[in-house]
Amino acid sequence: MDMTVNGKTETVKDGLTLAGYLAERNLNPDSLVVELNLVVVPRDQFTACVLKDGDCLEIVRFVGGG
Amino acid sequence: MTGMTTGDAFEIGGKKLTSRLFTGTGKYSSDTLIPAVIDSSGSQVITVALRRVDIGAETDNVMKHIPKHVVFLPNTSGARNADEAVRIARLARAAGCGNWIKIEVISDSVYLLPDGYETAKATEILAKEGFEVFPYINPDLMVARSLVNAGAAAVMPLGSPIGSNRGLRTREMIRILIDEIPLPIIVDAGIGRPSQACEAMEMGAAACLVNTAISSAGDPVAMAAAFGEAVRAGRKAYLAGPGAVGEKASASSPLTGFLG
């Protein structure tokens, strides 16, 4: 299925969970914040959250800033 | 290191702090300098920004470098309007590092001056959602009043444009905010030298936020220490109550001579 991640289209296998997606990309969930279709996903929901075709993900983290 | 004069409690956004210097974490040559800056200055509050993770690329995480006791003040940099600021704020809170948020709504890419109207709108929404809101604004009394009404935790007027290091160009307007607004006034942006931070504190500011002046210094750690001392000195001077500024009345043509 196709979905958008940080503005780019990606094809992933059906039924993938958010936690699974992050693991595949070597992203440590502890330092990330994820927004799915404009709604923030709490960290404790990452494993339960199943991704669907057409979903839009924003994966962000803190960086240096003023 | 001793923070403040005994009896000068600094309570803000639901927390008790012992340092009135907030430090930014942007524009450092290396993020590894950040913990040393925090240590040498005594600062307990740092600002951070929220950005998209670069998927597939191995990037360092600034969070690794921040000591545990430090309070996070994420900013909404990148937001050009209230809706975007609100969205970023909610994401920031989801990181689980507290409910403080600095609202930065900037749609001016030349001077990076903030949009007071959008900032006030975002403040009202986020305050209702339980955030401790720290809005960054031009030193405008009317905008500041609307922020008080909106439930902000403080007001953060700029001293001069971000990154300019030009000091307290807006000092008269900041003075008015200090006199008129019943919220902590935190001077943010444009402080270029420790003496300027000291001056802001002497005027009665509650705190200063310094980023560029430290990160762009030849020796950021030493400069951070200097800023820490400057903020403490300015605050002590303010509490001591400055003495009379000498003004001699002219003896000729007295205005009250008629009283005899």
Next chain:
Amino acid sequence: MGFYEVMAEYRPGDLESFIGKVKPDDVRRVLGKQRLSPWDYLTLLSPVASEFLEDMARKAHEITVRQFGKTILLYTPMYLSDHCVNLCRYCGFNASIDLRRSRLEPEDVDREAAVIAETGLKHILILTGESRTHSSPRYIGDCARRLARYFTSISIEVYPLETDEYADLVSDGVDGLTLYQETYNEALYDSLHLRGPKKNFSFRLNAPERGCRAGMRTVGIGALLGLDVFYRDSFYTGLHAWYLQRSYPEVDISVSFPRMRPHAGSFQPGHPASDREMVQAVTALRLFMPRAGITLSTRETEDFRNNILPLGVTRMSAGSCTQVGGRSRDDANTGQFDISDERSVQEMARDLAARGYQPVYKDWEPLVSLDVA
């Protein structure tokens, strides 16, 4: 929180002990500040500060010239009615005094207004005694509509009204409210007001605020100096002005220092204020509130008014008359108090100009046209 609660944070006992500790260095420190706190203001009202009167006068003059220029707004009072149900021991109109009382009917209002308008004045202050029968809010409103044909700014100095009554008057064309608390000393106030609605201290105290909320453009307050200890009533007056200005930043707040002058009659003020104290009151207020209007009434002599002119005053009455219909009839009633400065508008303007001050006849004009009577 209303002003009554604010006053409670500055109790007379606190004021007294603070005043007792003021040293010359404290006064010097306050004189060097740009922005004064209420306690700084009290410092300037202390006996110790009296030694620094020339410094205070100099600074007050400087601030006034910077904020207002060398201008004085001229206005005049017009008594619409001297009927009054109150028994205030210090007042020439009190209900126990056997006087012929009357009120102006529409044609009288016109006649009196025409005489005043001839002088060029555009700002008028209309006054009544307290009587809802003879000078009801409706009567006052009708007079205001009539006067709007002659004057561009109409202020009222009448008994305290409710917010909606003030709002009605605002739509009738009234843009200013003046109300003197007489004294902020509640116990003294009670002893001076023997009978009538005026006995209600807090209803009167909160009236200026109701005026602000009702949309008055300018609100003036004051205490009758001489009734209570000088520094106390001056302080509470200034504090009241400060409170109103902070709560209603869009309203023009002004302060007056009407002083009881010696006069024939059974009531003598308990603490007559000296000329020196008057100067101290005016200059201290100016330093505490750089942008407040300061009015000086015609209870003061011509000489005194001329001398205090540069020290913070921004508004003065001219061509005054405290008799109902006094300018347009020969058989007018007795006046409320003796006017010490009897200069006509023309004479006042000439004297102001001679001292380098510009008399201002019009400082406000409503752009919204009203449905005048």
